[in-house]
Amino acid sequence: MTISVKKLLSKQGSDQTGLIFFCLLVLLPMILGAGYALLYSLGLTGLLAHGFTFHYWIDELTNPELWSSLGFSLYIAVASIVPSVVLALFLVQAAPDFPRRPALSVILYLPLVVPAVMAAFLIFQLYSESGFISRLLYHLGMIHNLHQFPGLVNDQLGIGILLTHIGMATPFFYLLFTNLYHQERIDEYSALATTLGTPPRQVFRRVIAPVLLRRSQPTLLLYLLFAFGSYEIPLLIGPSNPRMLSVLAIQKLQMFDLNQVPVAYVINLIYLGIVGLALLLHTTSPEDEYA
Amino acid sequence: MRNNSKWVLKSGMVIVYLFPFLYLAILSLTSRYPFPEIIPKHLDFSHWISVFTGESELTQSLLVSLTISLSVAAISTGLGFVTSRAFAKNNSERRLIKMTYLPFLFPPVIYASMLSHFFIIAHISGTVIGVIIGQVLIAYPFAILLLRGFWSRTVLTSEESAKTLGASPKQAFFHVLLPMARGLLFITFFQTFLISWFEYGLTTLLGLGQIQTLTLRVFGYIQQGNPTLAALSSLFLFIPPVILLLIYKPSLFRRRF
Numbered sequence: 001m002t003i004s005v006k007k008l009l010s011k012q013g014s015d016q017t018g019l020i021f022f023c024l025l026v027l028l029p030m031i032l033g034a035g036y037a038l039l040y041s042l043g044l045t046g047l048l049a050h051g052f053t054f055h056y057w058i059d060e061l062t063n064p065e066l067w068s069s070l071g072f073s074l075y076i077a078v079a080s081i082v083p084s085v086v087l088a089l090f091l092v093q094a095a096p097d098f099p100r101r102p103a104l105s106v107i108l109y110l111p112l113v114v115p116a117v118m119a120a121f122l123i124f125q126l127y128s129e130s131g132f133i134s135r136l137l138y139h140l141g142m143i144h145n146l147h148q149f150p151g152l153v154n155d156q157l158g159i160g161i162l163l164t165h166i167g168m169a170t171p172f173f174y175l176l177f178t179n180l181y182h183q184e185r186i187d188e189y190s191a192l193a194t195t196l197g198t199p200p201r202q203v204f205r206r207v208i209a210p211v212l213l214r215r216s217q218p219t220l221l222l223y224l225l226f227a228f229g230s231y232e233i234p235l236l237i238g239p240s241n242p243r244m245l246s247v248l249a250i251q252k253l254q255m256f257d258l259n260q261v262p263v264a265y266v267i268n269l270i271y272l273g274i275v276g277l278a279l280l281l282h283t284t285s286p287e288d289e290y291a
Numbered sequence: 292m293r294n295n296s297k298w299v300l301k302s303g304m305v306i307v308y309l310f311p312f313l314y315l316a317i318l319s320l321t322s323r324y325p326f327p328e329i330i331p332k333h334l335d336f337s338h339w340i341s342v343f344t345g346e347s348e349l350t351q352s353l354l355v356s357l358t359i360s361l362s363v364a365a366i367s368t369g370l371g372f373v374t375s376r377a378f379a380k381n382n383s384e385r386r387l388i389k390m391t392y393l394p395f396l397f398p399p400v401i402y403a404s405m406l407s408h409f410f411i412i413a414h415i416s417g418t419v420i421g422v423i424i425g426q427v428l429i430a431y432p433f434a435i436l437l438l439r440g441f442w443s444r445t446v447l448t449s450e451e452s453a454k455t456l457g458a459s460p461k462q463a464f465f466h467v468l469l470p471m472a473r474g475l476l477f478i479t480f481f482q483t484f485l486i487s488w489f490e491y492g493l494t495t496l497l498g499l500g501q502i503q504t505l506t507l508r509v510f511g512y513i514q515q516g517n518p519t520l521a522a523l524s525s526l527f528l529f530i531p532p533v534i535l536l537l538i539y540k541p542s543l544f545r546r547r548f
């Protein structure tokens with residue numbers, strides 16, 4: 001398809017071209033991908049297709065592995081975001097102006113440009129049995145060999161995954177909250193509340209935290225979904241059982257047993273259903289985030 | 292007292308967020324790092340030297356990653372600009388914006404797993420072009436969302452005024468719109484570059500493991516149990532975004548949130 005520059009820049013040309021690209025690169029792949037997954041999961045396409053069946057859906061929905069995986073993903077999402085948000089809120093109250101200082105702000109921005117693979121690797125190197133913390137404790141005389149150090153990576157509770165997410169999310173929320181803190185003039189409201197005799201703890205609970213949490217709601221939800229669907233971090237430092245939903249789906253897809261392919265698509269569609277429902281239930285328009 | 296606690300807080304933040312990078316740099320200079328050494332006894336610069344002399348496979352991965360990420364960022368930013376303009380002039384803008392969020396319902400790896408069949412049919416699986424197209428599917432909607440804020444009434448009026456005063460569409464674009472959008476275009480380029488630069492799952496599935504970007508190399512070295520090369524490639528993965536961050540840090544967060 002040849003598009004002349006002149007046509008592209010003309011009013012109608014650019015409008016139509018923009019919408020054509022949107023249909024080709026956003027809507028069409030979504031429809032094709034979801035449609036193909038649905039047909040595959042119903043036995044209507046694929047190498048082992050034998051005609052319409054709910055067999056794969058029923059098998060997977062009654063499989064305890066799916067539910068433990070789902071529960072583990074939800075646990076990781078909530079357990080990563082809650083401490084990060086609480087920590088960030090306390091940091092905002094203690095030091096709302098730190099990110100405005102050039103030298104310190106660079107340090108706070110650094111975790112935002114750390115890829116998930118690298119963050120997971122760092123946590124592994126710091127918290128594994130032979131990691132830096134274990135070495136440090138050995139020299140402090142608190143442990144006498146590396147096996148005495150509790151395994152914090154590839155562990156059943158997903159501590160390594162949580163540490164990685166908290167390490168990445170806390171500066172992110174701190175920066176977000178300090179921006180909102182100044183945008184919403186929370187310092188002025190806090191000063192007013194203090195003048196009227198409200199104790200500092202009440203100012204935090206009734207003024208600072210509610211305003212920041214309400215204004216950042218869409219971002220909090222998106223981050224929750226991001227943690228829920230994270231792939232690289234649990235793949236590297238997560239437990240082999242239970243596995244997070246995205247890891248489970250991709251591992252089933254890559255198995256030699258072709259019967260697992262439709263099952264992988266069932267998991268993908270369940271994931272889509274959960275996330276779609278979460279966004280549907282969220283009444284605030286996500287558009288506000290970028291306004 | 293309050294100043295003291297602020298100093299402690301500040302120092303804590305510096306240690307927590309700077310130390311890991313320093314540790315990574317130390318790891319990249321060790322060939323042997325037995326327990327319980329804290330500082331390695333022997334430093335080895337050979338891996339660093341091999342990257343700069345082009346002998347390491349990391350050099351090739353660095354070039355592949357740069358090619359893919361710069362292409363994805365350029366395509367996504369360009370198309371995002373055109374599409375966000377079309378959205379701003381469309382009566383159904385709100386509905387279109389909501390549809391733009393659709394690809395973010397999935398993690399990229401799940402999205403890729405649902406599309407891999409079509410990439411195989413199109414014979415672009417396992418190719419650089421395939422990986423670029425796959426990553427554009429994620430980065431392009433993100434670019435639209437970032438750029439849609441640009442098309443305010445003032446901008447649209449300025450464009451119309453330029454045309455009324457005799458400017459051609461091309462002149463209005465290059466002399467009015469582009470200078471006004473320069474800052475936001477750079478931020479969008481930066482953000483979409485990062486999306487591509489960090490991408491792992493989608494690249495693995497659509498590249499069939501044949502397109503070895505830096506992220507895939509890091510992953511490979513970790514799985515091989517080679518912390519030295521994993522640390523070295525992690526640092527190479529980290530340096531370009533930091534440079535971009537330092538250039539455009541002031542406006543980056545303010546614009547996005």
